[in-house]
Amino acid sequence: MFEYVLLFVIGSVLGSFYNVLIYRIPRGMSIIRPGSSCPKCGSSIKFYDNIPIISYLILRGRCRYCGEKISLRYPVVEFLSGALACLSYYKWGATFEAFVYFVFFSLLLILSFIDWQTFTLPDSLTLGGLAFGLITSFFRHDLRFPESLLGSLLGGGLFLAIYLFYVKVRKMEGLGFGDVKLMAFIGSVGGPWAVIFSVSLGSILGLLYAIPIILKHRSFDFVIPYGPFLSLGAFLGLVFKDYLLSIF
Template structure:
């Protein structure tokens, strides 16, 4: 029952995450207007807005205009539900579990926004950084100094890379949002989280990019780095005990 309750709660929050993903980069209010179909503008009734279930009942289409509803919506809800279960299973009923669930949720939202728009909103990045620093004061597995050190180790190298590309090469090698994202990641997971984000994130990014490179036979394409940094940190944090043996045998 604990897992079921957490899954339901996570799915409900996932429905809100969909609102953030769609509205934040467009500069729209996340409070009003109420949820509506982007195709016809019809208000979505509460019984058509039940996480996962409504999508299945409506067969992925708007009740009013029959426009297709992106599969992403139920997938985000499902992901949020699974993140709630994962956080509880790994960290138990604890403050740390709550922190990690919020952390993973923010990474999910930031990743999808970055994937769509190549933007990482300051409201989430800097809000996440503040969240990491403040919650470190109350965690038993992590200190404020760990949080501060992680934020600096995450942000400073990326800031130097960003500055080099902008000042020397007159182009953006990476976005300044990635600098803030790394500070956020480090504030919650410390230096290890930063290392996982960079190392594993680079591997995941390369695996994604290689087929595109071979297909197009050139390097003239842009890939958002945020989703891969987030995925690398997520995998490293969840499997830290196993991966640490690899890096420190």
């Protein structure tokens, strides 16, 4: 129990940093300086007001100085990051693979929130993640470099073909080029199976989300980010891989 508590604390602290990335990277801001401050009044956030999850609850989700409402995203990301740390340890133990998957899931978490808010997937994270996946495959036991390379080519190549079809044939952008790089990243860490899970489960989840919107507005004229659903599909597929493969 102590190990899981410690991992959750470490994960939630990292989640606090993930919130910095989610807010600053799309805005082109430095992720190091200046320190955290209230977006409305500019007051610096003291260390005791920056304790993951706890500070949000104590402050009741508002800035101590101006009372501006603090987005619920902050404690949610911190909680999810702590949960991912525990999950990675529970499923893969104290192994290098657990570290790889925790980093992988963390990047997917960050990318999902950025994409949901801005409809962008920063190259620094997708291409950085792709390099991470390919490099770490040399040291893993569950996925070798050829599988990592194949996964990245399959994921990136499939979505590149879809992207080019929409742009060249239908003269419209059916999906963003960031999704191409995201799928290459997913394939580099999870291999071909991760690509399959990401596309299949992600499409189902995206459809389930879109159906109520379609029924409510009786129109297909709306846009939703695809990245969060692809990421969630990859996450669910890799965590429940053995169970899903046993079904099919």
